[in-house]
Amino acid sequence: MSDRWDRRQVLGLAPDAPSAKAAGGVAKPGRWAGTGCDGEAVWGECQGSGKSVYRTSADLTEPAFRCTCPSRKFPCKHALGLLLLWADGTVGPGPRPAWTAEWIEERRERADKTAQRRAVSAAKTRDPKTVERRERRVDDGLAELDQWLRDQVAHGLAQAEKAPYRVWDDAARRLVDAQAGALAGQVKGLAAIPRQPGWPDRLLEEYALLRLLVRAYRRRDELSNGLRGTVRSHVGFTVPQEDVLAGGERVRDDWWVTGSRDTAQDLLTTRRIWLLGRRTRRPALVLSFAAPGMSLDASLLVGTEVDAELAFYPGSPPLRALVAERHGAAAPGRPAGTSVQGFLDEHAAAVARDPWLGRWPVTLEDVRLARSANGDLAVVDGAGDALPLRLGDPWRLLALSGGGPVTLAGEWSARGLRPLAAWHDDEGTVVL
Structure with missing residues (x-):
């Protein structure tokens, strides 16, 4: 990526408003030494408080960031400040220092190993015996959930209002053991329904939807391809990215990036990025995941518009997608809304x-x-x-x-x- 971003694109990477504000105080040429950039990276050393000097690098192809400061935010204020200087044209081209070159090379190697592991995992998942074993475990787990749901309704919801969280946690753990992870998350979330007027009605509605999902999964062979994909996704079956890119529905459009939200659960951070097609008016959801210490996908900035071809996961309606191919750089864009x-x-x-x-x-x-x-x-x-x-x-x-x-x-x-x-x-x- 050789085109320089503008300041708004850089600040769009900030994890929160305080980080964006702090970046402005760091984006001062006098605080930096050894800055440079090339077509893929930006780097520099920032003078911190006291004698501390922080080495900061940004991989523009992801983008991804690394800084020796103790901040737990990604990107930190130093990375944002460095990118602001780069966007302003203050950072000129030059040879990469060893510490930046080594980091980028390590990233490339990790990406290659990850791709290899995914290929091996996908091949193992496609093994007919492995698929059959999981199908049986899920069938057994959903049969147990069906009986649990009927018991909850038979015993009445008055007692459930005072029940401890472990009532739903235990049911969720059994679904995890049955390899129905997404369904387990839905069951566990029932404990978080606010105990306020109308709570029994809301709980009963959620129980009914879960029962409907169980019955839909049992009759999955009778469903359309899209609805079958939706049902399997809600249960916890995933589709390899390779399959989506190879056989998923492809839609090219100018996509407005309308919103982004990060949520953390069980040491895994999920980023949801919402897109809206200018011509097709189709919504799309791009997900990325990161373990602690890892950075999330920041290549789609809110407030921009990108000409891209998306590959959609199976669903009814198809919503989740992967960016299969980009055509040109992103540009500022204001979406056209509805009433x-x-x-x-x-x-x-x-x-x-x-x-x-x-x-x-x-x-x-x-x-x-x-x-x-x-x-x-x-x-x-x-x-x-x-x-x-x-x-x-x-x-x-x-x-x-x-x-x-x-x-x-x-x-x-x-x-x-x-x-x-x-x-x-x-x-x-x-x-x-």
């Missing part, structure tokens, strides 16, 4: 095809912040239709909008709309 009613129609159609759908992307055009009847924040469009907002700190969004209209993108779930990014005529893109 509240337009979104609700899209979401209803998606749920009709996937009853277990947990999250769905939303991009709304010309909406304003308002208070609902119960005093909670909501967004209202020009027709007066509203959606409830789910956000812990509303002040950044309030300050951005100032009562005026914005384009707002986020994730919709049963708990409301979680904003991820907004576009303002004067302020441009703001990651929330």
